[in-house]
Amino acid sequence: MDEQLTIGELAERTGVATSALRYWEELGLIPAPERVSGQRRYPPSAAERVAVILLLREVGLALREVRTFIAARSEPGDGWRELYRRKLAELDERIARAQVARTAIAHGMACPHENVFECPAFTGAVRARLAGASLEEAHQH
Template sequence: MGEQLTIGELASRTGVAASALRYWEELGLLPAPARVSGQRRYPPSAVGLVGVVVLLRDVGFTLREIKAFIASRSPTGEGWRELYQRKLAELDQRIAQAQVARTAIAHGFACPHKDIFECSNFANGVAAILAGCSLEEAHSQVHSH
C-alpha cells in the first residue's frame, strides 16, 4: 500500500488545517481517502492536490470554481483554459473597479476641507451614487465641472 499520510500529516506538510481538509473533502475538492481503523489515510499525491487548491484559492478562485477546475481535467487538457479566461476577465473588472476607488479615495484625501462632509465634491459624489451612478460615473461627474 506504500506510504500513507494521516490527516494530521497532510495538514502539517501543506500548512492547511485538518478541518479545512475535511471540508474540502466534503465539497469534493479532495477525493475520499482510504480508511484504516476509521482514520483517513491519504496517498502522498494528496500533498500536490492540496497545493493546487491552495494556489487556485490564493489567485482568487472560489472553492466552487476550484471544484470545476479539478473536474475539468480531460485527456485533451483544455477544460481549464475557459475557467482561466473567465477568471482573468473577472480580475480585470475588479482591478478596474479598484483603480476607480483608489482615485476617488486619493481625491478625497487631498480635499482641503477639515470635514469632508462640508466638501461640495463629496456631497455631489454621494448624490450621484444615490441617483444610480456607478462610482466611476459619479467621480467623472464631480470632476467634469
C-alpha cells in the first residue's frame, strides 16, 4: 500500500496551510481522504492535485473556476478550453487596463509641475473622468 500523508504532511510537502487544505476539501477541489482513527490520510497523489490548484490560482483562476476546470478535465470533450478562452480574454482586458494605468503613472512621474493639482494634463483628466470618460479616454485629453 502506498504511503499515506496526514494533513500536516501534505501541508508541509505543498506549502499550503492545513486550513486551506480543509477548505479546498469542502469545496471538492481535493477528494475527501480516508480517515484513520479520525485523522485524514491522503494518498501521495493529493500533493499533485494541490500543485494543480496552486498553478491554476497563480494564472488567475478563482477557486470556483478551478473547480470547474478540474471537473471539465475529467469529462470527455474540451469544456476546459472554453474556461481558458474566457480567462484569456479577461487577462487581456486586465493587461490593457494595466498598460493604460502604467502610461498614466509614467506621464505623472514626468510631469514638470511640483503640485500635480496644478498640472493641466492631470486636471484635464480629472474633468474627463467626471464627464464619464474611461481612464484611457481621460488620459488622452
